Amino acid sequence: MSHILRVSLLAGLVLGGPVFAGGGAPTSADSEPPRVSLSDSKTDADGFRVHTVTSEFQAGETVIRVLLPEGLKPGERVPVVYVLPVEARDESRYGVGLREVKTHALHTKYRAVFVAPSFSHLPWYADHPTDPEIRQESYLLQGVVPFVERTYPVKSERAGRLLLGFSKSGFGAVALLLRHPDLFAKAAVWDAPLMMEKPGAYGSGAIFGTQDNFDRYRPDRLFASATELGPTKRLFLSGSANFRDHHERAHAQLDRLKIPHEFANDGPARNHDWHSGWVGPAVAWLLTPGDPR
Numbered sequence: 250m251s252h253i254l255r256v257s258l259l260a261g262l263v264l265g266g267p268v269f270a271g272g273g274a275p276t277s278a279d280s281e282p283p284r285v286s287l288s289d290s291k292t293d294a295d296g297f298r299v300h301t302v303t304s305e306f307q308a309g310e311t312v313i314r315v316l317l318p319e320g321l322k323p324g325e326r327v328p329v330v331y332v333l334p335v336e337a338r339d340e341s342r343y344g345v346g347l348r349e350v351k352t353h354a355l356h357t358k359y360r361a362v363f364v365a366p367s368f369s370h371l372p373w374y375a376d377h378p379t380d381p382e383i384r385q386e387s388y389l390l391q392g393v394v395p396f397v398e399r400t401y402p403v404k405s406e407r408a409g410r411l412l413l414g415f416s417k418s419g420f421g422a423v424a425l426l427l428r429h430p431d432l433f434a435k436a437a438v439w440d441a442p443l444m445m446e447k448p449g450a451y452g453s454g455a456i457f458g459t460q461d462n463f464d465r466y467r468p469d470r471l472f473a474s475a476t477e478l479g480p481t482k483r484l485f486l487s488g489s490a491n492f493r494d495h496h497e498r499a500h501a502q503l504d505r506l507k508i509p510h511e512f513a514n515d516g517p518a519r520n521h522d523w524h525s526g527w528v529g530p531a532v533a534w535l536l537t538p539g540d541p542r
Contacts, residue, residue: 285392290315295348297365300396305381306388308369311338313393316347316363318356321402329403330411330535331389332365333418334372344523346413353529359536361411362403366393373456374421375466383456386425390432411535412436413528415488416521417451419443420468423484427471430478437531440488440521443468443499468499475508485534487513490521 285305290298298315318327332346347365350356356363370383377383398405410433414422419441426436442450445467448457457463464470478484484503486496493514500512511534519525 285396287313287396295345295351297347297351302366302392304388304392306384306392308382311367311369311388313367313396314347314365315397315401316351316356316365317401318360318362320357324402326402326404326409328359328361328409328411328536329397329401330361330363330413330532331393332363333374333412333414333422334365334367335414335416335418337369337371338367343416343521346523346528349523349528350532355529355532359532361536362397362401364393364397371417371452371456372421373417373453373466374425375457375462377456378458378462380458385421385456386428389425390429394432407431408434410434413531413535414441415439415523415527416441416491417453419488420445420466423468424466424471426484427468427475427478428466430483435483435485435535437485437535438487439527439531440490440492440496440519442492442495443486444495469502472499472502472506472508475503475506478508480509482509482511484508484510485513485531486510487516487527487531489514489516489518490525 286303288301290300293299293314298317300313302311302313304311321327332350334346335343347363350363366389368385368388370385372385374385374389376386394410397403403409412422412425412433412435414436415438419438420443422436422438423441423443426433445453446469447460448454448463453463457466486500488496496514500510500514503510519527
């Protein structure tokens, strides 16, 4: 049995949570609010709560998986970490991020909810300029986040919204943080192609569509406006696998711009996947007060 969730930005009501502005699909006062259909949760073999989703922003069904910490108290609200996938639908050649979190009990250790949405196309966290079924940024901002904040005991404020990603989803996490600095608090990124200058590589061409659209999301362009992040470190870059050079150049650019950030690229070389040991330190940085090293 499913229920229909209606999201209206202009009405100022997003499932009882905050209004998200500054990105995603444009709306007008006369437009029909986006429609998202979600099933009640079922528990899968990993113990994750799974909601099946039908959204105008995606092609066919996708899912939202949720991992809750143990021992939540009535009325308690905890941070939420969005574990951003690198593959479409349920593909798992690079592992399963939420499974890595559970294996090391990070959800209980740091008392946070971890959420992993799936996407119908290869996720780069962008809206295609013409294809209405490839609106990944809109789906996350107008579908996933409002639903999670309505349904689960998470903080519905910037300080409680955190992003975790690597490779394509690391690129996406940086773009989401810099495009929506008032919505997300921090992003921890590992081994991502942050300094790409044109679409095409790694399946990105079909998602961004045009150079002009890609330029709206590319981190090296967004870093110039990263002063909006303020004086604290809200971006963590780490990784020594496929994209070490990209991280080093991103770090140098951020230093030139005097943008506070954490840089930890000198760790051991690791496999380019979810299970090579980088997730624990990245989550620790996201959820430990201050600037953990």
